[in-house]
Amino acid sequence: MDQQTRQPLAPRMEAGRTMVIAGVKGRYSKATVGDIPRLWELFDTCIKDIKQRIGGVTYGVCHNPKQDEFDYLAGVEVPSRSDVPGNFESIDIAPLNYAVFTHHGPVQAMEQTFERIMFEWLPRSGYKVVGANFERYSADFDGRKGTGTVEIWLPVGQKA
DSSP states (O other): OOHHHHSOOOOEEEEOOOEEEEEEEEEEETTTGGGHHHHHHHHHHHGGGOOSOOSSOEEEEEEEEETTEEEEEEEEEESSGGGSOTTSEEEEEOOOEEEEEEEOSOGGGHHHHHHHIIIIIHHHHTEEEOSOEEEEEOTTOBTTTTBSOEEEEEEEEEOO
């Protein structure tokens, strides 16, 4: 077993806050999820055009799931929708309760971490997913090297 599968899934619980994330978006499926790094490369070339960034972290937001496909937005937090330049997409993040998981290992293995969360942790947790999940990349994250801190924020509510 590699280190990734030996790491226990032990999330911390956090109360989220309202955020507006601005960036670039693509539509993906399980077959094309490997193309997401290209979206981040595109975002890296134009992040400087988002002048009103809050903090140094970046976000990858998975939303709008339909028929085994989902939208993915690579972006940064901005103060409001009016701070989103016209050539960028944006999404509002709701102030929900989140189970926050730290991803250990290379960023390329994040899909396996997410699958463990959804198929191992979630069914035993007493929670259900109640909104769009997102990845939070630390300010020192280096996508080329895969170094820095990555967290997966899963919005959860109590099962009925």
